[in-house]
Amino acid sequence: MAYVALIPLLPALAFAVLAPLSRAVRNRMRWVGVAGVAGSLALSFAAFAAVWPGGDEGEATYRASASIASVGGVDLALGILLDPVSAVMLIVITVVAVCVQVYSLDYMRHEERIGWYYAVLSLFTAAMLALVLADNFLMLYMSWEVMGLCSYLLIGFWHEREEPRKASQKAFLTTRVGDVGFAIGLAVMYATTGSFAFDVVLGSAAGWAPGVATAVALLLLFGAMGKSAQVPLHVWLPDAMAGPTPASALIHAATMVAAGVYLVARALPIFEASGIALTVTMVIGATTALVGGLLALVQFDLKKVLAYSTISQLGYMFVAIGAGGAVAGMFHLVTHAFFKSLLFLGAGVIIHALHTQDMREMGGLGRRMPWTAATFGAGALALAGIAPFSGFWSKDEILYAVWKGHHYVVFALALAAAFVTAFYVARLWFRVFMGAPRTLAAFAGHADTDHGDEDHGGHDGGHDESAADRRGETRWPMVLLGVITAGIGFSAPFFSEFLGHAGHWPDPMIASVSMGVALAGLGAGWWVYGRRAGAVDTEAIKARFRPAYSALDAKIYFDAAYERLAIRPFIRVTESLAVFDRIVVDGVVNGAAVLWRTATDLSWGFDRRVIDGVVNGTARLSRSAGVALRRLQSGRVQTYQRYVLGALVLLMLLIVVKGA
Amino acid sequence: MIEVGPAAFMGLAAVLFTLGLYGAVARKSAVMVLMSLELMAVSVNLNVVALSRFVTPTEMTGQVFAIFTMVVSAAEIGLGLALVLAIYRQTRSIELTTMDSLKG
Amino acid sequence: MTETVNGVVFAILAFASIGGAIGMLTTRNVMHAAFWLLEVMVAIGGLFLLLSAEYLAVVHVLVYAGAVSVMMLFVIMLSLRRREDAVRPVDVSIGGAVLAILFGSIVYIAIAQYGDRVAEMPAEAPDTAALGELLFTRWALPFEVASLVLLVAVVGAVWWSREVDR
Numbered sequence: 001m002a003y004v005a006l007i008p009l010l011p012a013l014a015f016a017v018l019a020p021l022s023r024a025v026r027n028r029m030r031w032v033g034v035a036g037v038a039g040s041l042a043l044s045f046a047a048f049a050a051v052w053p054g055g056d057e058g059e060a061t062y063r064a065s066a067s068i069a070s071v072g073g074v075d076l077a078l079g080i081l082l083d084p085v086s087a088v089m090l091i092v093i094t095v096v097a098v099c100v101q102v103y104s105l106d107y108m109r110h111e112e113r114i115g116w117y118y119a120v121l122s123l124f125t126a127a128m129l130a131l132v133l134a135d136n137f138l139m140l141y142m143s144w145e146v147m148g149l150c151s152y153l154l155i156g157f158w159h160e161r162e163e164p165r166k167a168s169q170k171a172f173l174t175t176r177v178g179d180v181g182f183a184i185g186l187a188v189m190y191a192t193t194g195s196f197a198f199d200v201v202l203g204s205a206a207g208w209a210p211g212v213a214t215a216v217a218l219l220l221l222f223g224a225m226g227k228s229a230q231v232p233l234h235v236w237l238p239d240a241m242a243g244p245t246p247a248s249a250l251i252h253a254a255t256m257v258a259a260g261v262y263l264v265a266r267a268l269p270i271f272e273a274s275g276i277a278l279t280v281t282m283v284i285g286a287t288t289a290l291v292g293g294l295l296a297l298v299q300f301d302l303k304k305v306l307a308y309s310t311i312s313q314l315g316y317m318f319v320a321i322g323a324g325g326a327v328a329g330m331f332h333l334v335t336h337a338f339f340k341s342l343l344f345l346g347a348g349v350i351i352h353a354l355h356t357q358d359m360r361e362m363g364g365l366g367r368r369m370p371w372t373a374a375t376f377g378a379g380a381l382a383l384a385g386i387a388p389f390s391g392f393w394s395k396d397e398i399l400y401a402v403w404k405g406h407h408y409v410v411f412a413l414a415l416a417a418a419f420v421t422a423f424y425v426a427r428l429w430f431r432v433f434m435g436a437p438r439t440l441a442a443f444a445g446h447a448d449t450d451h452g453d454e455d456h457g458g459h460d461g462g463h464d465e466s467a468a469d470r471r472g473e474t475r476w477p478m479v480l481l482g483v484i485t486a487g488i489g490f491s492a493p494f495f496s497e498f499l500g501h502a503g504h505w506p507d508p509m510i511a512s513v514s515m516g517v518a519l520a521g522l523g524a525g526w527w528v529y530g531r532r533a534g535a536v537d538t539e540a541i542k543a544r545f546r547p548a549y550s551a552l553d554a555k556i557y558f559d560a561a562y563e564r565l566a567i568r569p570f571i572r573v574t575e576s577l578a579v580f581d582r583i584v585v586d587g588v589v590n591g592a593a594v595l596w597r598t599a600t601d602l603s604w605g606f607d608r609r610v611i612d613g614v615v616n617g618t619a620r621l622s623r624s625a626g627v628a629l630r631r632l633q634s635g636r637v638q639t640y641q642r643y644v645l646g647a648l649v650l651l652m653l654l655i656v657v658k659g660a
Numbered sequence: 661m662i663e664v665g666p667a668a669f670m671g672l673a674a675v676l677f678t679l680g681l682y683g684a685v686a687r688k689s690a691v692m693v694l695m696s697l698e699l700m701a702v703s704v705n706l707n708v709v710a711l712s713r714f715v716t717p718t719e720m721t722g723q724v725f726a727i728f729t730m731v732v733s734a735a736e737i738g739l740g741l742a743l744v745l746a747i748y749r750q751t752r753s754i755e756l757t758t759m760d761s762l763k764g
Numbered sequence: 765m766t767e768t769v770n771g772v773v774f775a776i777l778a779f780a781s782i783g784g785a786i787g788m789l790t791t792r793n794v795m796h797a798a799f800w801l802l803e804v805m806v807a808i809g810g811l812f813l814l815l816s817a818e819y820l821a822v823v824h825v826l827v828y829a830g831a832v833s834v835m836m837l838f839v840i841m842l843s844l845r846r847r848e849d850a851v852r853p854v855d856v857s858i859g860g861a862v863l864a865i866l867f868g869s870i871v872y873i874a875i876a877q878y879g880d881r882v883a884e885m886p887a888e889a890p891d892t893a894a895l896g897e898l899l900f901t902r903w904a905l906p907f908e909v910a911s912l913v914l915l916v917a918v919v920g921a922v923w924w925s926r927e928v929d930r
Binding site for chain 3: 664665667668669670671672674675676677678679680681682683685686687688689691692694695696698699702705706709710712713714717718719720723724726727728730731732734735736737738739741742743744745746748752754
């Protein structure tokens, strides 16, 4: 079973191979990245088969750990833990990663730095795989930070431009706020138990003082909120869409943002020991689910709609865990990873073809891009929660868990979020794929080829290339994900059993309510956007609900508030510190200098009378020598350095020869 | 398992030191020269710590020395970089070849 | 930690540090060179861990991989007017190479002659607490002097790098 360690190591190796190469060589070597992830995929299936048929949640199929150092008598260990949860995560990550890497072969091929893109993508995959295989919180935290770095690098991939650069910094700093909470939580955890290992920490969690358990749980939750873009730390994710679309699909939809959910699900015993923390998780999740959905309503940027929808769906997962349905949350994580990465890959094809992300400039793509429309449609129906697509099953399980937990307010919020979700899905669908083409690009463009040639930020070369010969590389990953999206829902009861819980088929009452709500949302969306062009004047609706619309349009003022409350005061503080620096610190330094000058002035008088006489005599003598030696003196430091080095070599030669 | 003795560490340190030495002599950019100096300082540290572990494990003289080396090289790098900046302000260049105003 | 140094780990770290040093010397981009130096520093930190010098490893990574590398990057960026200035030809110096190789081979001879006088790794290795105690008892005076050196260096660096207003 030692091959389990290879699962994260293969992509890491791909990174280690790619990173040191020169750009030109690296660009040709991108197959190394694909090969690494493909190897991980194969091994992941082997690992999954070894865990099958799963069962008891606490039972680990394989574990191994190696101590890398001991500090103050404490071992820092790198360890691997393979249990049903991590086996499922392995499959999800590697499948999506392979799809994204294959898709990128075509999608990113005009990029000058495609080799670097593949290197970072591989490193990211390695970190994510290490995160789900970690057997202690410290290793989880380290992988967590590596992922943050990769996310930063990929968001800022087009760093020549202003927007991605800003977005990458925003993402890095915002998640860092959460990470500080995570780090403090780890310290408290360590102070309590003296260990980071899952089995020690989680096994003893039930016996902790309630205050400690609550503190640790809330701090971990704070870290998870940063990574998983939960309100109020969600502001970075929409901006992160400035990165390449396939990277968004992998990192900002399927895997990294789900790491927060994974963390909370892993640390569930701590949350259960606290109790309050579970409620907080649920409330934050429900708020996020609704807020994210509402914000998605007013976006015109195709990718930002998907980003807000990701935020909202992650909120659903937190609701599930908070309501005691961790398995439902994990299942939603799995289905969401597949259908959301599918939607992103579809969005990438559309953006390539039309050279715009603005939905107002799209329309009527359904006939021109049948493959994209079909796969995107499967993803959209899954997102809206329509049976039998996967989203329906997982959302239904979440609603069931919330209902069973008697959290009726949250249940209502979740239903409202489901309605909003279905509504913006319909808006997206009808604006992009239905109706008449709104611009020339959508009408004539390259839309008929189903493939564009470069991303919105790329170059304008390569239009003439034939699209037909490379259809496979972008299409088959989407078809694969589409098939999974359509079919995986039926595994819902088996999934629960695999994770060691009783599985059940959807409860008829809940299922019909959620289906009804989703259909109502879709219907409302069709009424507004789909019936026929201009049937409902959206401008009139906007005008009618002006205050609400402008609040949503301004992202509910989160960014403005951070700007006002955190960023500007910080700049003011640094400015006043700079003034302090100039006055006080510089004063001290200058004062020291003045003192020194006075002292030297005093000694100079003595110098002139007594020493000069002696020196002048010596000077005459040395001048004649100097004239002879000046040819040695080039004035360049390194020439002197070489003399010194030569002398040193001679000296050492002498020592070694004599010593022997 | 391969037995790794002090000679291996000393050899590694020697290789690193030699590379640093070459860089310090050959590179023209002042920053590169400072980097090479750091490499040399670090290789000395490695040597000292390795020998301390093998020869005087309980007294840890090497570790203490390594700390002092770190202090000195940190001070050196701080001053060196400040100097580089000061020179850059004067001459708009950090190439060592342009700094020959001391030519005799 | 086992009592003998793990040969495989040593080989990996040695390869990483030597490779990084070569990368640093052969890259044309000063920026890349700084990153290569960072890689070497992290590898050396790992070697310190192998030598059960945990405190040194942590301080080393903090000081070299953290502070010094960042300072290097700052100076590189402050002294570049354009992005292209970072790329410069690799300076090859035959004289320097000959001298360095001479130096290296002499050291090699010395190691070959005297290096194997101690081969056994002593089993006991005091931990960080013992190092701290030594540092503040037997080495207290040098320790204080070192802090003074740092203070002087800080003042000097501030003095040199301040804006000269004329």
